[in-house]
Amino acid sequence: MPSDRITPPSALLLLPPPPSVSFDQFRTVYEPILSTVYANLLKALNGSNRTASLEIALSLPGLQSPSCQPPTRAFASLQRIVEHMYRLVGVICIERKIEMEAPGGIDSRVILLDFDSVRETTATATNPVPVERNGPIVDVKTLASSGRLWDSIFYPEIPVGQDLATAFSSFYTPTKDPNGGVPQSVPGSPQWTPGESLVVPGEPTKSLLHHSVILGGTFDHFHIGHKLLLTATALVLQPGGTGPSGQRRTITIGVTGDEMLKNKKYAQFLESWDERCRSTATFLTSIMDFEPPGTEPACIEQIYKPGPNGRQMVMKIGPGITLKMAQILDPYGPTITEEDLSALVVSQETRSGGAAVNQERAKRGWKQLEVFEVDVIQSGEVPSEDVEDFASKISSTDIRRRRMELAMI
Incomplete structure (x- = not known):
């Protein structure tokens, strides 16, 4: 190389x-x-x-x-x-x-x-x-x-x-x-025999296909925790070739607006909403779009509408797939303004948010979202002297703190 x-x-x-x-x-x-x-x-x-x-x-x-x-x-x-x-x-x-x-x-x-x-x-x-x-x-x-x-x-x-x-x-x-x-x-790779039945299916449910999936977060200073959440969200979206012919599939990411982050620690080192959206879109494109050379490049459309969730960044990231990033200014975002959503992805740390969202949707007489919970990346295998460093690398707050410390040198 x-x-x-x-x-x-x-x-x-x-x-x-x-x-x-x-x-x-x-x-x-x-x-x-x-x-x-x-x-x-x-x-x-x-x-x-x-x-x-x-x-x-x-x-x-x-x-x-x-x-x-x-x-x-x-x-x-x-x-x-x-x-x-x-x-x-x-x-x-x-x-x-x-x-x-x-x-x-x-x-x-x-x-x-x-x-x-x-x-x-x-x-x-x-x-x-x-x-x-x-x-x-x-x-x-x-x-x-x-x-x-x-x-x-x-x-x-x-x-x-x-x-x-x-x-x-x-x-x-x-x-x-x-x-x-x-x-x-x-060279020197360990010798092993691959296991069988590593992917374990769960019990069949009535709702298996989701053409419209949503996830919310800040996505500041992109790290491996964000990558896990977004990959899990992509896994929930129905595969190509399934569902009604010509039906578009949509991943909606509610990205916390700048106004909601003013009181965050080290707020002066927060990335802007546009920067956070672009990092998110770049990653999702990298794990989802495998079109061969010559395919028309993705086009990003900026949308500004009055009302909640009116600011959006929309792009196509593969055949039949739309990525929509909406600026959220409250805890619910598009989950209570877009009835067509069918699935919500949450982390173990935000599982209570799924129940709250469905309560609000029930008040509107809307269909409940199927909630998918994602593990939190564990640090138990890191040597004790490195645990704090590991945690800081997957914490946007600690990443901002380090940026502040570097700026003061």
Whole structure:
């Protein structure tokens, strides 16, 4: 990976399934691999003030099996797996003093990869299988054909890792340095056998498909906690090819307006509403839009209307998907002004908000939102001397505090 460059270095890591979905197993098999890849990216940064990017494509068996479709059937299981991956990213970066999402550091993003080595043998470059190009769950062909600009592609040096890399290479045409198109094995990777039935479906419910999902938050100084919440929200949205033909799918993000944040700690270091919206949109696009090169770029529309939630930023982030960010000036936002919403995503810390929203909707005679709860990223595996540092890296308040301290030096 060249170090004398202007654009920040970028990489893709293809990960086979873990032995089990316990965090301990995640750490045992993935930590050495991630640490090596991070070291490569830091070397490419060469001490510069740029931010490297790493896309982690985590393969899981059964992602597209009928029992796990649509993804809301397995929401609890899938969001926990994503939490484990981001938690591990945080643990590694804290222990190795690597900045996350900041200049001189690494911006890691997790997507879920549907890969079945038996099925993939029927899907070759000359015999393609039709696919939907929406994440955060993608198949190998979609990922390889997306035209993303990776300098390096890595995979663990185990048989199933080689199978994954071979399948990927059968579809991939490098768009940058041709040497970057050859997946590289990570030497010294732990040897393990991938587990089975890692994705656990829940009980069937009447409401499985959601064409309009909402999440609310401040999204100040974007971090891995935000990434987990937004990925979980994308998992709730109904997959492409389901539901009525031509029906648009919408993710609404209620982004707290600047006026509601005046009394926040270190308020002078808050990002503006526009900055927070753009960080949110950039991340969601990166995990959801896998259209190949030549696709018309997304267009951002700024909307200003009188009344509640009137200020919006709207963009299309994939075939049939609209992302709408609305400025919220009260605790409810669009949940009590837009009847068509069908699902709400909350964190464990804000679970009471889901009940309050549905109470308000009931007063209007509206359908209740199905509420999906997302885990909070845990810090229990971080050495005791680093726990406070870990917590500060996933706290927007502490990030602002550090910015203030730096400004005073």
